[in-house]
Amino acid sequence: MSQNSEITIIGCGAIGLLTAREFVKAGYSVTLIDKSLSGQESSWAGGGILLPLYPWRQPKAISTLVIESNKKYADLSNDLFNATNIDPEWYNCGLLICKNPDKQLATSWCNQHSIPYQEAGSSFFTDLNTQTINPLWLPTIAQARNPRLLKSLKAYLLDAGVTFIENCEVIDVSINNENINTLHTNKGEIKIKQLIICTGAWTGELSKKLLPHSLCSPDISPVKGQMLLFDAQADTLSHMVLDADYYLIPRRDGKILAGSSVEYTEFDKSTSPEAKEKLLHMATELFPTLKDIPLINHWAGLRPGTKQGIPYIDKHPEIKNLSINAGHFRNGLVMGPASARLISDLILDRQPCVDPEPYKLI
Ligand SMILES: Cc1cc2nc3c(=O)[nH]c(=O)nc-3n(C[C@H](O)[C@H](O)[C@H](O)COP(=O)(O)OP(=O)(O)OC[C@H]3O[C@@H](n4cnc5c(N)ncnc54)[C@H](O)[C@@H]3O)c2cc1C
Structure with a gap:
């Protein structure tokens, strides 16, 4: 198996696909490789809220990419949508935050980033059952329907001539003169020119395997999240709701997601009856209408966890033709477009879209 693409990307989650799109737009040939099928891991499992939970409690480096x-x-x-006829369903339905103890922090963050907000009055809580603390309504916060975003991105990239090599696990590399020249996979060898690792939760483990002697290994490990899906009709819930650590997300067609657990469980993607019970209790207590709506799905995904949730977006300091774009933890869908732009700016020697300093490998 021989490839001659200028750019090779390992990992076909949101980060790999968005990164590929940046290079396609810049006129480069791209090959994408995934150990399973494109867009089936964390990026599929996520909720698609386009705001971190309580962004004012997060490091500035996260807000920068989010904004x-x-x-x-x-x-x-x-x-x-125009290019593929698959609608990623960007939908600015707004976000209601039920408990907002750090009111001052929240409003100054909103002011700083020109995010409209208002106090949420009692009319927001007619159908909800919760104890509120300074509730906040953010009317412009949007979501993306991540499984459709992934499908649409793949269709766009295929149409642009990108090569997808799926069910292909990268297991080793050959290095010559501080450059990786060959990937060894379970399907054979792939020659490369520029390599970008976008392997989400697997990036820490994979980096150690590919570069066992490197002094620079990204500290990324899996954090499981479980989620439920209710088969609600359109307009059952008109906006996203965040209540303490849990949230409800209504899709445009009415279906409602309830999430999510945060579990430090290595590479175990199984669902558990305990998490299901907890999420079900939270969802039906908060929004009692859900008691009469069928629960139709329950799944888990592995977030690429980093200590502070700040991703690594950088050229490798030891290997000249290697870069990494990974470790987006709970916010890969919302940080993805800027993160993809930043790594392509760095590789193509363009003016970086944001200050690259906080995302460096060392
Ligand atoms: C329950 C849950 C809720 C979430 N909610 C949100 C949200 O509301 N908003 C938000 O912004 N983010 C959310 N996230 C986080 C977001 O989903 C992740 O940050 C993001 O998907 C990470 O994307 P990724 O492309 O890096 O990883 P992934 O989507 O996991 O993709 C990595 C890919 O690399 C491939 N791979 C790994 N190792 C190899 C190898 N050796 N060879 C070849 N391929 C390999 C994998 O098969 C996989 O396809 C949520 C996540 C979860 C689990």
């Missing part, structure tokens, strides 16, 4: 991405999302979604 930059959100400038692009509506156009990204429209462009993909």
Whole structure:
């Protein structure tokens, strides 16, 4: 198996696909490799809220990518829909935050980033059952329907001539003169020119395997999240609701997601009856209408966890033709577009779209 693409990307989650799109737009040939099928892991399992939970409690480096991405999302979604006829369903339905103890922090974050907000009055809580603390309504916060975003991205990239090699696990590399020249996979060898690792939760483990002697290994490990899906009709819930650590997300067709657990369980993607019970209890207590709505799905995904949730977006300091774009933890869908733009700016020697310093490998 021989490839001659200028750019090779390992990992076909949101981060790999968005990164590929940046290079396609810049006129480069791209090959994408995944150990399973494209878009089946964390990026599929996520909720698609285009805001971190309580962003004012997160490091500034996260807000920077979130704000930059959100400038692009509506156009990204429209462009993909027009090109592929698959709608990523960018939907600015708004987000209601029921408990907002750090009111001052929240409003100054919103002011700083020009995010409209208002106090949420009692009319927001007619159908909800919760104890509120300074509830906050963010009317412009959007979501993307991540499984459709992934499908649309893949269709766009295939149409642009990108090569997908699926069910192909990268297990080793050959290095010559500080450059990786060959990937060894379970399907054979792949020659490469520039390599970008976008392997989400597997990035820490994979980096150690590929570069066992490197002094620079990204500290990324899996954090499981479980989620439920209810078969609600359109307009059952008109906006996203965040209550303490849990949230409800209504899709455009009415279906409602309830999430999510946060579990440090290595590479175990199984669902558990305990998490299901907890999520079900939370969802039906918060929004009692759900008691009469069929629960139709329950799944788990592995978030690429980093200590502070800040991703690594950098050229490798030891291997000249290697870069990494991974470790987006709970916010890969919202940080993805800016993160993809930043890694392509660095590789193509363009002016970086944001200051690259906080995302460096060392
Ligand atoms: C329950 C849950 C809820 C979430 N909610 C949100 C949210 O509301 N908003 C938000 O922004 N984010 C959310 N996230 C986080 C978000 O989903 C992740 O940050 C994001 O999907 C990470 O994307 P990725 O492309 O890096 O990883 P992934 O989507 O996991 O993709 C990595 C890919 O690499 C491939 N791979 C790994 N190793 C190899 C190898 N050796 N060879 C070849 N291929 C390999 C895998 O098969 C996989 O396809 C949520 C996540 C979960 C689990």
